[in-house]
Amino acid sequence: MSASKRDVLIQRAFKIFQENGFHATGMDKLVKLTGVSKTAMYRHFRTKDDLILAVLKLRDEQFRNWLVQRIEELAQTPEQQLLALFDVLGEWFERDDFKGCMFIKASAEYQDDSHPLKVASAEHKRLLLVYFSNIAARTKAQDPGLLARQLLMLKEGAIVTAHLQGIEDVAREARKAAEVLLHAALAPE
Template identity: 55%
Template structure:
């Protein structure tokens, strides 16, 4: 299998797992949905877990790149970018294919800490928090790490609730809560 075919397989597997879950999508169904035989899949990945890890790496790269680019396109000021995160998320929530967070799903299906899939899911969230901390530092936050954790917590709750309830209302509520955290954490921004 060529590198481009492998990448295509990983992208198709990502889409299948995102729609159907990791445990629910067996290798027979995955072969059918991707159009790649099980034999060919196993030539590149020794196990289903290895393929799942490859899909999570791809999703991490895609999502963080998208969120960073979109946030920076929506606002130029670091303080405003901390809030624009929620505008970007609102756009994602409104997409017809929105099915919550792939990493939340992975960590709930692979619950043992230290397990590679669980660890990769946690690392994705850590990398997002680092980006939020960078924005908080640039915005002059008293404790950028603390503010980043608060923004991450609000973001994660919004993702779960947007999947369960009205995404527009969840986005609005999450952004309002993020504003409270930003005003409390950045000197001189309180009303």
């Protein structure tokens, strides 16, 4: 019960941070919007940074689980899965609650490389890279690691563009670029 209540707390805090930013969201607002008392909040999390870190950890799990599941539902071959990333991105962008990537935003507000929140953000991106590198390695791409890194760069760019300029066609055009990169990697001249 304590664990699940904690998770509910984290989930609500996630929404609030995602919509308002980290520094811009005070503990008073969090306490009010989550419904718990301040004492209870600080019993679960020693500091605000601890709370944010817990939010990032939960978000990392949930996002990667969702991404992997959707990709493997949509595509079976590794080649198709690499491209399906961008279809899933499109689904994400279309959601009403799409507010950009929380890890990009966290690294924007906590820039010091040694800051736990930046470390956690970098770790999230690293885990995604591991996943896609493994997929790429199952293709006949000449340099699977390079291909994975390039596709993930495209992914970050699509997210930033969708958040900043609007979502229209972004995922579709990113997918087209991904197709070109994939075909070139498979059939080099």
